[in-house]
Amino acid sequence: MTLNYVRCALCLFFGAAVSSAASLPVGPPPILIAAPVTAVVLPGARYSKVAIREMVRESAHILKQSGVSLRWQVGAPDQAVMGRLVVVKLVGRCDMDGSPPLVVSGPLGWSHKVNGSILPFSDLACDTIRGAVQTAIADGNHLRANILLGRAMGRVLAHELYHIVADTSEHGRGGVAQRALSPRQLTSPQLELEPSDVAAVQNGLNQSTVNQAAVRQLGISQAR
Numbered sequence: 001m002t003l004n005y006v007r008c009a010l011c012l013f014f015g016a017a018v019s020s021a022a023s024l025p026v027g028p029p030p031i032l033i034a035a036p037v038t039a040v041v042l043p044g045a046r047y048s049k050v051a052i053r054e055m056v057r058e059s060a061h062i063l064k065q066s067g068v069s070l071r072w073q074v075g076a077p078d079q080a081v082m083g084r085l086v087v088v089k090l091v092g093r094c095d096m097d098g099s100p101p102l103v104v105s106g107p108l109g110w111s112h113k114v115n116g117s118i119l120p121f122s123d124l125a126c127d128t129i130r131g132a133v134q135t136a137i138a139d140g141n142h143l144r145a146n147i148l149l150g151r152a153m154g155r156v157l158a159h160e161l162y163h164i165v166a167d168t169s170e171h172g173r174g175g176v177a178q179r180a181l182s183p184r185q186l187t188s189p190q191l192e193l194e195p196s197d198v199a200a201v202q203n204g205l206n207q208s209t210v211n212q213a214a215v216r217q218l219g220i221s222q223a224r
Contacts (some may be wrong), residue, residue, distance in 0.1 A: 009110035036083030054150025096145035113168035
């Protein structure tokens with residue numbers, strides 16, 4: 001089986017942040033039942049525990065309005081997991097310690113698909129994300145730097161989970177699900193999903209089945 005990148009990966013753009021497009025009126029929010037999603041995080045190099053905690057906190061906050069209850073595990077879990085399983089590979093260094101990272105443009109993260117369906121596998125380009133937040137840590141405070149890195153990683157992760165759970169390669173008109181995010185948007189105090197993107201995630205949760213691809217890949221059991 002050949003894995004392909006989602007046609008439009010989340011990219012970085014430089015310049016002033018663009019305001020979100022006006023959302024269409026929506027009816028009263030539905031009553032949500034939390035749907036557990038476990039993100040198995042697989043680091044490929046050095047990482048900051050502070051950044052990982054902030055990444056999960058930020059992505060969980062963003063997705064909570066969609067009915068997603070995000071859980072996480074660094075490394076393959078040694079016991080059964082509840083609900084959906086997503087494998088998140090961290091590409092490159094995921095910390096802000098040491099020498100400043102290079103500031104480069106390019107994809108911040110991407111997911112994979114086969115036969116038109118989004119698979120539960122995502123990659124986060126930590127080196128690109130590190131470069132994007134470099135300008136926000138001029139004071140050299142490494143703790144704050146890793147917190148900001150985790151915030152940015154959390155928004156990229158939320159973007160990729162939007163693709164996976166909603167099973168779509170389409171991007172939103174604004175917010176976390178839009179095609180590209182600026183350094184300012186990655187590190188600003190708040191960035192959310194647009195109402196239409198929340199609805200897409202909810203629809204995906206309602207239609208979801210057990211994602212056996214990720215379960216087989218990690219060789220773990222699915223709790224029932």
